[in-house]
Amino acid sequence: MKKWVYILLFWSFASIAQESDIQFRLLRQEDQLSTLKDKEEKNPYEKLKWIPLGENNRLSLGGSYRFQSEAFINEEFSSEVDQDDIWFLNRFQFHSHLRIADTFEFFAELNSSLITSKANLAPVDRDELSFNQLFARYHFDENWNVLVGRQNMRLGSGRLIDIREGPNVRLSFDMAQLQYQNEKTEITTFYAVPVIVGQGVFDNDALDFQESVAALYWTQHWKPNSSTDIHVIYKEEEAKTWDSGTADDNRLSLGLRHFGRWKKLTYNNEFVFQTGSFGDQNIRAWTASFNIEHPISILGTNSAIGLKTEAISGDTSGTDGTLNTFDGLYPRGAYFGRVARIGPSNLFDIHPYFDTSVGRFNFELDYVAFWRFSRQDGVYGPPLNLQYPSINEERFIGHQIGTITAFELNKFITLEFETNLIFPGGFLKESGLDDTLFHAVFTAEFKF
Template sequence: MINNPQNFYQKVKSIPLGKNHSLSLGGSYRFQTEAFINEQFDKNQDQNDYWFLHRGMFHAHLQLGSKFEIFGELNSSPVSSKENISPVDKDELSINQFFARYQFNDNFNMLVGRQNMRLGTGRLIDVREGPNVRLSFDMAQLQYEDLNTKISGFYAIPVQQQFGVFDNDAFETDETLSVLYWTQKWSEKTNTDFYIFYKEEADKTWNSETANDYRTSFGLRHFGTWKGLNYNNEFVYQLGEFGSGTISAWTASFIIKKEFSASTPFTLGIKTEAISGDKNSNDKSLNTFDALYPRGAYFGRVARFGPSNLIDVHPYFKSKIGKVAIEFDYVAFWRFSANDGVYNPALMMDYPPENDERFIGNQIGAIAGYQLNNFINFELESNVIFPGTFLQHNNQGDTLYHFVFTTEIKF
């Protein structure tokens, strides 16, 4: 038997601490240059065309025997040359994750602490990898898992990001989330997710009104393969109270893709969804769908339109040639309701309903990525949005151009 000694990196990456304990270290650094032309579809506005985003993360994972573990992760996400900075752009230094997990037996475990999460396809809860600052929750979770079933229940409070050093607000009680999430594997080709989310949020603004939003989401996701096609379909219905009125909102999403084995393998796919908007701002029923905590770059990193009051059709093409990955996509956007506006990824209204037109615009995107090795990756993404009649009638008729270059190093 040949004994292969570990190099310095391998020794630091995983450090044994006695017979049954270990400490592993790791992290990443991501640098992005992002640029817009006509960011608000208006070439006459003052524009800050480009800025620089940095994100450094370092984690430590302590495993104590087979039942107990502690995971901690620091994040630093500065930004430069950008004037209008949002909470997803900058966080100088913070605790991104810090949790403890105890494994009661082969099936049950409990987690307490701060964690990033992604459930299902990330339609309602996602890590928010696209923006510079990830999304964290302070939470307590109980989980059951076997070969075919996974059930999680948790109570969580989203961390309110601030710009400074260790100044993120913890245990903010005006916004809470309770979740029961069940994933079931029925066969090798058929799976489902059933879930219930209950969210309380104070002073939420929809359309032209601000009030307390108490909302329950019932969801069903069906995913798997059928006759060589991969499918991922999801339906969510929401009810609850908004101020003195009621909530009745919904969304339906359909994703189908086909992978082709050729000399150069490629994938063709199409996504489409309908997301309800408010029918009448003067009645006592709110119909605007709340996507809760979705990924920030829902339709590419250009991130102009968020998943509320929307209909979209989104075909795409993916392939990989050696170490180079390419993707092309097209998205057409419409307003679901002409009485509701267009929201951004943070689910705040960017474009009020000032006319009756529904067609928002066409978006064309392209991504090219090069993986140098297991640690270093480069990616260039560009998007062009051609305004539709809704934006044009709001005097926002200039074509938007967006570019982002990303370098990521993992260790």
């Protein structure tokens, strides 16, 4: 009951501030507040977002609260496993953003991610209190800047490095970053160490050099509707486990992404090749991803149909001295929906979908068919952990049908209900996992 009281209070607050022109972003340091600069009469909420500190300095405060209720039936494709009926997740975030002239900025974001009623916790379920982000950025001029500290990151479409928004705890990196950008070009280079979540109060492990990543990422906007990403990413990880065993994994990813629009067709295509070493084996892995979408009109609604398909390499032999398993690095935590059962390694999938908007409502329907790319490799979860080892010769993993129904009360409050059904295919059935999985999650989020 208290949760609904909070939501109603947030709704009342949001109604007062609704006239504001502020635009929220997924990364809150990128919120658009420029319309407040020359606005003489600010309401109480706008005064919170733009606090002048002298002539050229300002402070902005903000945050969010996200409540989720999540449930599984046959979470591991087996009715014989103990069932957790339903659990509740709460995530609070509060940030302050200080800007000194156009030269220096300091951003701090506290996070508290809590969960109740779930027996077996994953590392992404709980982090009682921590700094999700804490960094300083210095702007040499309007093009160049350097950042040092803790930050969430999303590169490109988030296929290789993402902030992990789906789960309760986001992914943070302790890092040093140099960035250049103008109207058509964005170049980012960095060295980063992922933060290991401790689940308690300020107990996350910082600068644990058992795992690190360095990258050069270049985005070029050639035309208004045609852009490319070119990237080089080097990742080192100690004691990584694939289906073929456990060893130190050091790999270089070379990638090209082309995205934009052609006439009415929106496209987003990407290819990545990986090389390096896994213990005493060489790495030769790759992925190709294609996504096209076309708008349609149904009874006057804004709708679209699309198709995604991916081929992601898996290991072809455990004795040839070469590892072919693709490493998705730090992908979205909800790679194929928040059901989060299958991740981007050793996979071939076909993913048609339909999306429509009616007023403040948005509805999505999608279907995914999954196959193992290689019969000699297992099936991995979104965090690239080995979920289901290769113990049979079946290739087909299963069918997944998902829906998302979202309602935007206003720019501050959104409600969403997602459902997923996964019907096991031959590989899961031959592994003794033959029960249909059902998943549902309700999300209410308030931003300010």
